[in-house]
Amino acid sequence: MSRTKLFFYNSISTALLHIVTFISGFIVPKYMLVYYGSEINGLISSILQFIAYFNLVEAGISGAAVYALYGPLANADHSAISSIVSAAKKYYYQSGVIFVLLTVALAMIYPLYIKSTGLSSLEITLLVLILGINGCLEFFTLAKYRALLTADQKAYVISIASIVYIILNTASVMFLAKTHVNIVLLRAIVVLTIFSRTIILIYYCRTRYRYINYSSPFSPNLLDKRWDALILQILGVIHVGAPVIILTLILKDLKLVSIYTIYNMVLGGIAGILGIFISGLAASFGDVIARRQLDTLQRSYQEFECFYYSMIAVAFSVTFVTIMPFISIYTKGITDVDYNVPLLGFLFTLNALMYNIKTPQGMLVISAGMYKETRLQTFTQGAIIVVGGILLAPSYGIEGILYACIASNFYRDVDLLFFIPRNLTKLSVRLSFIRIARLFFNIAVSVTILKFLFPRQVDTYGQWATWAAIATIISSIVILTSAFIFDRQNLLSIHGRIRHILGGSR
Structure with missing residues (x-):
C-alpha cells in the first residue's frame, strides 16, 4: 500500500477519532461542572496532570521503539521486529512497576497537601488510585502494540479502538452523573471502559503480526535512543x-x-x-x-x-x-x-x-x-x-x-x-x-x-x-x-x- 494511501486511511480514522474526542471533550467537563462543580472539575484535572508526569518513567521507550522499527518494517525483517518489540515489552513492564509505585505515593501524599470541600481525604486517595489505572494498563498491555502500529503506519487501528473506548466512557459519565453518583464511584465504574480498547488492540496485533516473538532475545543497547x-x-x-x-x-x-x-x-x-x-x-x-x-x-x-x-x-x-x-x-x-x-x-x-x-x-x-x-x-x-x-x-x-x-x-x-x-x-x-x-x-x-x-x-x-x-x-x-x-x-x-x-x- 502506498504512503499516500496509508496517510489517507490514517487521516480518515484519525478524523473520526478527533471528532469523537472533540465531542466527548466538551460533554464530560460540562457534566462535571453542572453536577459536581468547578472545584471537583479542577481536582480531577489536577490529579490527571500529576499522573501524566508519572508517564515519564516510560523513559522514551515509545519514541525509540517506533524509530527502531522503521528500518526492519521497511525491509520485512521479522527477526529484528521481534527483538525490538520484545525489548519494548520488557522495558514497559519495568516502567509500569515504577508508575504504580509513584501513583500509590501520590494517593497518600496528595490529600495531605490539597483539600476539597466536597471530598474527604480518603475519597481523594481513592480517586487518585482509580485515575491511575488507565496508565497502568498502558504500560502492561497496550504500549508495545501502540508503538508497533504507529511505526507500521497503521494508526487507524489505534483510532478505531480508541473511538470505541471514548464512546463507552462518555456515555457512562453522562448516565452516572445524571443519577448523581458519588464522583469516586463514577470514576471507578467508568475506568472499566478502557478494557474495550485493550481487547481490540491485542486481538488485532496478535492476528496481524503472528510472526512476532514477544520473548525474542535482544541486545541491551537495542533501544539506546530511548534516553x-x-x-x-x-x-x-x-x-x-x-x-x-x-x-x-x-x-x-x-x-x-x-x-x-x-x-x-x-x-x-x-x-x-x-x-x-x-x-x-x-x-x-x-x-x-x-x-x-x-x-x-x-x-x-x-x-x-x-x-x-x-x-x-x-x-x-x-x-x-x-x-x-x-x-x-x-x-x-x-x-x-x-x-x-x-x-x-x-x-x-x-x-x-x-x-x-x-x-x-x-x-x-x-x-x-x-x-x-x-x-x-x-x-x-x-x-x-x-x-x-x-x-x-x-x-x-x-x-x-x-x-x-x-x-x-x-x-x-x-x-x-x-x-x-x-x-x-x-x-x-x-x-x-x-x-x-x-x-x-x-x-x-x-x-x-x-x-x-x-x-x-x-x-x-x-x-x-x-x-x-x-x-x-x-x-x-x-x-x-x-x-x-x-x-x-x-x-x-x-x-x-x-x-x-x-x-x-x-
Missing part, C-alpha cells in the same frame, strides 16, 4: 501539565485549575482537528528518511509545510474571533467562578498558534530520531515554561503562566526553523521563514475581516456554529488566495495528491 527520546517526552508533558501543576502547588486554587482546563479544552479541540492532517506522517517521513530519499523528503516536506501552515492560519483566524462567544455559551449557568475572561481567550489562542508553528519541523525530529541532537534546546524550552510560570503566576495568575508558555514556544519555533534545514532537509531557511511570516499576515487579515462581520452577541450553539462556519469559509478564501499567489507550485502539488487519493491508487 534521548525521553527529553522530548519531558517537554511534551511539561508543556501540557506544568500550568496545572503550578496552579495547584503555587496558587493552590482548584477553581483556577478548572478555568485553565476549560479554556485548554477548547484549544485541545482545535489541536485534535489539526491532528487529523498529520496522523501517521511521522512514520511516513521516517520511512523516507530511513531509505535516504532526500529529493522525496524535500518535495514532500515543502508540500506539507505549505498545507499545514494554511490549515493553522484558517483554524486560528476563526479561533481568535469565536473562542469567547463559545466560552460564554459553554459556561452559561455556572456561577461558582467567572469563566468569561477575554484576555485569557486571546493568550490561549496565541500560545496554541505558537506551539503549532513548529509542528512540521518537530515532526521531522521525531521521524529522524534526532532526540539527542535536540535535547539541549528541548531542556531550554521546558525550563522557560517552568521558571517563567513559577515567577509570573503569583502576580499574574493564569495569564502569567501563559506568558511563559508563549515565550517558550517562540524560542523553540526559532530554534527548529534553523535546525531542520541545516540537519535534515538541506532546504533554505528562507522558505520556511516566508511561509511563517505569511501565516501571521493571513491571520491578521482574516481576523480583521471577521471582527467586522461576527456579531457581538451569540446566545446559542446553533448561532455560534453558523457564524463559525461562515468565518471558516471567509478565512479559507483569504488563505487559499494567498497560497495561490505566493506558493502556487506546492498548492498545485497538494491538489494533485488529493485527486490521486480520491481517484484511487494507480
Whole structure:
C-alpha cells in the first residue's frame, strides 16, 4: 500500500477519532461542572496532570521503539521486529512497576497537601488510585502494540479502538452523573471502559503480526535512543501539565485549575482537528528518511509545510474571533467562578498558534530520531515554561503562566526553523521563514475581516456554529488566495495528491 494511501486511511480514522474526542471533550467537563462543580472539575484535572508526569518513567521507550522499527518494517525483517518489540515489552513492564509505585505515593501524599470541600481525604486517595489505572494498563498491555502500529503506519487501528473506548466512557459519565453518583464511584465504574480498547488492540496485533516473538532475545543497547527520546517526552508533558501543576502547588486554587482546563479544552479541540492532517506522517517521513530519499523528503516536506501552515492560519483566524462567544455559551449557568475572561481567550489562542508553528519541523525530529541532537534546546524550552510560570503566576495568575508558555514556544519555533534545514532537509531557511511570516499576515487579515462581520452577541450553539462556519469559509478564501499567489507550485502539488487519493491508487 502506498504512503499516500496509508496517510489517507490514517487521516480518515484519525478524523473520526478527533471528532469523537472533540465531542466527548466538551460533554464530560460540562457534566462535571453542572453536577459536581468547578472545584471537583479542577481536582480531577489536577490529579490527571500529576499522573501524566508519572508517564515519564516510560523513559522514551515509545519514541525509540517506533524509530527502531522503521528500518526492519521497511525491509520485512521479522527477526529484528521481534527483538525490538520484545525489548519494548520488557522495558514497559519495568516502567509500569515504577508508575504504580509513584501513583500509590501520590494517593497518600496528595490529600495531605490539597483539600476539597466536597471530598474527604480518603475519597481523594481513592480517586487518585482509580485515575491511575488507565496508565497502568498502558504500560502492561497496550504500549508495545501502540508503538508497533504507529511505526507500521497503521494508526487507524489505534483510532478505531480508541473511538470505541471514548464512546463507552462518555456515555457512562453522562448516565452516572445524571443519577448523581458519588464522583469516586463514577470514576471507578467508568475506568472499566478502557478494557474495550485493550481487547481490540491485542486481538488485532496478535492476528496481524503472528510472526512476532514477544520473548525474542535482544541486545541491551537495542533501544539506546530511548534516553534521548525521553527529553522530548519531558517537554511534551511539561508543556501540557506544568500550568496545572503550578496552579495547584503555587496558587493552590482548584477553581483556577478548572478555568485553565476549560479554556485548554477548547484549544485541545482545535489541536485534535489539526491532528487529523498529520496522523501517521511521522512514520511516513521516517520511512523516507530511513531509505535516504532526500529529493522525496524535500518535495514532500515543502508540500506539507505549505498545507499545514494554511490549515493553522484558517483554524486560528476563526479561533481568535469565536473562542469567547463559545466560552460564554459553554459556561452559561455556572456561577461558582467567572469563566468569561477575554484576555485569557486571546493568550490561549496565541500560545496554541505558537506551539503549532513548529509542528512540521518537530515532526521531522521525531521521524529522524534526532532526540539527542535536540535535547539541549528541548531542556531550554521546558525550563522557560517552568521558571517563567513559577515567577509570573503569583502576580499574574493564569495569564502569567501563559506568558511563559508563549515565550517558550517562540524560542523553540526559532530554534527548529534553523535546525531542520541545516540537519535534515538541506532546504533554505528562507522558505520556511516566508511561509511563517505569511501565516501571521493571513491571520491578521482574516481576523480583521471577521471582527467586522461576527456579531457581538451569540446566545446559542446553533448561532455560534453558523457564524463559525461562515468565518471558516471567509478565512479559507483569504488563505487559499494567498497560497495561490505566493506558493502556487506546492498548492498545485497538494491538489494533485488529493485527486490521486480520491481517484484511487494507480
